[in-house]
Amino acid sequence: MIGKEHIDALTKILGDKGVVARAEDMRAYETGARYDEGRAAAVLRPGTTAEVSAAVAYCVRNDLALIPQSGNTGVVSGSTPDNTGTEIVLSLDRLTRQLELDRNNRSVRVDAGFRLSDLNRRLEEHDLFFPIDLGSDPRLGGMIATNTGGSRFLKYGGVRRNTLGLKVVLADENGTVLDLDCDLRKNNTGIDWKQIFIGTTGAFGIVTECVLNLERVPKQTATAFLVPASGADVLHLLNAMEERLGAYLSAFEGMSKNAIAATLAHVPSLKNPFQGGNVPDYVILAEISRTWAPREGEQSLDAVLESVLAEIWESEEAPLADAFVGPPHEIWALRHALPEGVKHLGKLIAFDLSFRRGDIMAFCDHMKTEMPEKFPGVTVCDFGHIGDGGVHFNLVVAKDSPLLAEASFEQRLREWVFAVAVEQYGGSFSAEHAIGRRNQAFYDFYTPEKLKEMARGLKTLTSPGKLGSVRFG
Template identity: 35%
Template sequence: MTIPNLVNAFESIIGAAHVLVSDSDKAPFLVEWRDKFKGATPMVLRPGSTAEVAECVKLAAQHNLKVVPQGGNTGLVGGQIPNPNGSEIVLSLSRLNKIRHIDPEGYTMVVDAGITLQAIHDAAEKHDRLFPLTLASQGSCEIGGNIATNAGGTAVLSYGNTRDLVLGLEVVLANGEVWEGLRTLRKDNTGYDLKQIFIGSEGTLGIITGASLKLYPAPASVEVALVALDSPAKALSLFSLAKSHAGNMLTGFELMPQSGMQFVCEHMEQSRYPFEEQHPWYVLIEISAGTKDIDIASLTETIFTEAFEADLLRDGLLAQSKAQAADFWRLRHGLSEAQKFEGGSIKHDVSVPVAKVPEFLEEAIAAVKEAVPGCRPVPFGHMGDGNIHFNITQPKGADKAEYLAKWDDVNRVVHGIVASYNGSISAEHGIGILKRDLLAEVKSATEMNMMRSIKAALDPTNMFNPGRVL
């Protein structure tokens, strides 16, 4: 069937307004925000229901079309972008954007896959509930993409990754059949836990169209602090101290370097440097209590006092209002975007055992400075779970294209060090296109064969997201 005939066929399913064929209409779906991956497609499909997704998949299967599912297009490894030769169609989930059901007493919510993470937060808040997944991109990322990539974020320390927050899924399979698994059970031991196969599969096994999510009590009180330190080693000691006092109430522990803080304060609106002097490293700490009878203000002061007595801190600020707490978080959430203003940035999303974070940082920073003299490392992230975004900004005045051409060489340096600590080359962003070849190097043949077997069983014609992950 010709492309015009295929367009007509898809229009009969979802309407002409939702089959995008003009270059201007397709453009937002064909490039990721860092401009690293750019693709082409004959059409972008925007179905408005699970039934329409299923019919689109059936039609695609009949004509051996390859389908790239896309959520909010905030992914960082290229998994949501079609290939450059135009042989794949994009299926956007953005019109599936409804809250289907909220059960405040049961602490659950059922949603469409295309709803933004921020909309989920807002809906939960109206019922005095919390959905704890927290990301810098939450205003535009969609929950289906979060689930497909098993997103992490800043609250993993207390609540776990996305897979820990999902109770059930609705998925369109490669034959167009809909698996209706939207249970809200906390316990279900009847066979394989099928939802976990799709969580983190990056759209390669099926298209997630709905999800049942866990909710938590909204925090009764929250304390946010920003502290300055000499080194990641002292940050690790501070983490141990804070965890020993706060336990699971420690909901955030984010490490930031001076270089990143400087970039944010120079380039991001409403961001200003909070200390009188500059310091080598910073940690943002958040402590949350689910009930009002817990005095977390006193708890935070105790942590501060003991940390200063142990010579762990150079300075520290405790947010005196919600506005100031938001200012502190704005510094953290602006780190990725601020680096764009300094030129090219070679990025890594890695994890190592928490206790090894200081050693890893010392070794990796020295190694990349030797590999690319003048480069500016900006390592930051979720120190409490060992996940570091090890980004390296180009030397001042360097040619951006020439610098980014070193991406693979620098990757090998950093990932080699990660491997020496038994770490992971992808802590939370996924594999996509960016790390597909590397995955085969770090996974055993047994692991790769198991993953290929699952792919072959659920998507035997390789229709969904071909060339991604595997």
């Protein structure tokens, strides 16, 4: 806990609604989406950028540690306090006043506390959306702080590409507000400072407002399950689809047999879509979409997809073993159920990796080959975004495995996976979850000394106060 005088002073700045100090009211802010149970000194809930600024200035002057928290849906322990009870959570959940749409510019200026789903609901009647497709429903500030990607990155890119501007409060003695809230697509008048606040878990400043690029909502969508003839054919299939569909292609997701089988077994509402109920070794979900309503004389999108698949099917060395077009909600239902499905197999140890596109399958094969010897009883249940190189590399340990009794097992496993992914395959140990307490040690290990030195310098330049769960540098 912190002294009562601080609670009183912060209440004076933020009002009664702006400060939470009772243990039972703080619980939700102390508990992370997947793992964490921390203890907060207090929770601040400012309602405006000016209030964020005043609260931050007070905390910096009094050397109080702040953890910015947005939707608190992250999985790397980036947004919760540690167990010391000395860190103050600064929540964005009341920063939900302003939402200013500019239809002509296809952009929106919006407070960072809005949830993704709320933003998109407000944009629906204008046929626009913020094109980041995620399983969870974060608030915008956290999406920026983690630079989320998602399932349609292949077509729309991630948060970085779709952020035009930011308003940021720095953790200095004045709570300086940086107006980087530009709403232009082309602007080359110096350093693009907003970039350093994207994907850095709030350590360099707290995003309170953002200007986002919007896209038009697709009016037609067609989806299919594709069964590649072999693991290597996943890539041939991706190339064949990109060649023939270009910007139509909006998702190209991969799902391993283990992940599918676990999900079908544990989510009874899902029907098994495969011939004879036999789950193939690997399945691709492909989606194509376009923004206009069906037009007379134009092939339906299902027909386009079918004819492209027929063309690929008939090509020499066809990379396809099977394929069937189906209604998007049915096809996606299986994909969306995977994160939940794999959990039922045992203890889940999740990795969020990325690779050059050509290396994903090779890496997964490599791991599936070596796993039985290195970590017997651990099942690889991978799925991911083949089109952009991302893979949710999930490992499941049977609940009765002796490995779980070994104190250093998880650490040993993580180190091995990262060593193979990063050192042998040139991959990334965090594709789209950013850095948090949970992968801090790997940031420390894999980041060159010079870049850590530069990060320390940048921290001093921007937010010298105690801000964020991550030590950069």
